[in-house]
Amino acid sequence: MTREISLSGVSVDYENRRALIDVTTRLDAHRIAVIGANGSGKSTFARLLNGLETPTSGTVSVHGLDPVRQGKQLRRRVGFIFTNPDAQIVMPTVAEDVAFSLRGRGLSKSEIAERVASVLADNGLGDHADAPAHSLSGGQKQLLAICSVLVSEPELLVADEPTTLLDAANTRRIADLFARLPQQIVLVTHNLRLAERCDVALLFEGGRLVEQGEPTDVVGRYEREFA
Numbered sequence: 616m617t618r619e620i621s622l623s624g625v626s627v628d629y630e631n632r633r634a635l636i637d638v639t640t641r642l643d644a645h646r647i648a649v650i651g652a653n654g655s656g657k658s659t660f661a662r663l664l665n666g667l668e669t670p671t672s673g674t675v676s677v678h679g680l681d682p683v684r685q686g687k688q689l690r691r692r693v694g695f696i697f698t699n700p701d702a703q704i705v706m707p708t709v710a711e712d713v714a715f716s717l718r719g720r721g722l723s724k725s726e727i728a729e730r731v732a733s734v735l736a737d738n739g740l741g742d743h744a745d746a747p748a749h750s751l752s753g754g755q756k757q758l759l760a761i762c763s764v765l766v767s768e769p770e771l772l773v774a775d776e777p778t779t780l781l782d783a784a785n786t787r788r789i790a791d792l793f794a795r796l797p798q799q800i801v802l803v804t805h806n807l808r809l810a811e812r813c814d815v816a817l818l819f820e821g822g823r824l825v826e827q828g829e830p831t832d833v834v835g836r837y838e839r840e841f842a
């Protein structure tokens with residue numbers, strides 16, 4: 616299995632602005648951080664990786680698949696964690712919401728229950744399995760969204776600012792979780808300490824990919840020039 620992500624000459628235009636401009640990159644690192652100022656194109660880049668966004672020009676390949684033509688196949692392999700966890704909650708209770716991600720996979724009820732209990736316990740929600748999902752705090756909902764994605768064991772995890780609502784303890788919990796996950800992760804974040812824990816960092820500015828390299832170097836440039 617290849618875990619290469621590549622973009623070649625990718626631009627994304629909205630009606631009156633260019634969100635990404637001629638982005639070319641090849642990535643096979645385990646943990647990839649994406650940083651940059653508000654509106655620099657980070658989310659657009661992330662959304663390209665599972666076909667939520669389509670390039671106006673250029674090509675994208677994710678683990679050998681074209682997100683535009685093979686979107687359905689790709690979305691089974693790519694887990695996407697949105698900034699706003701409410702957008703991701705689909706079932707009444709916490710456990711049901713996580714179990715929903717495993718529908719159609721041919722698993723028995725007991726296998727599903729086991730996997731759901733295990734991912735909730737690992738991520739600090741073990742005591743909330745039967746709680747109404749909408750009664751959780753913002754940070755707990757963010758953890759729930761992460762559990763719902765992780766339970767299906769995607770081979771690539773794309774997370775768009777997954778720690779914005781989390782307190783220091785839960786940010787650390789998620790940072791530690793991301794550090795030990797075996798799968799590839801693309802992490803869009805304004806948390807520069809989290810970015811520094813990745814293997815490579817990408818810096819976007821005004822829709823352009825302006826630097827890609829060792830995270831402490833890239834974060835250093837961002838802090839010097841753009842922050």
Ligand SMILES: Nc1ncnc2c1ncn2[C@@H]1O[C@H](COP(=O)(O)OP(=O)(O)OP(=O)(O)O)[C@@H](O)[C@H]1O
Nearest residue numbers: 629630632633634652653654655656657658659660
């Ligand atoms: N659906 C859309 N329609 C029109 N313009 C959009 C749309 N989505 C994003 N944009 C514009 O594209 C540019 C890049 O947006 P994007 O969300 O990718 O930035 P970002 O780096 O993720 O920002 P932030 O850090 O604020 O989340 C911005 O100028 C934004 O206003």
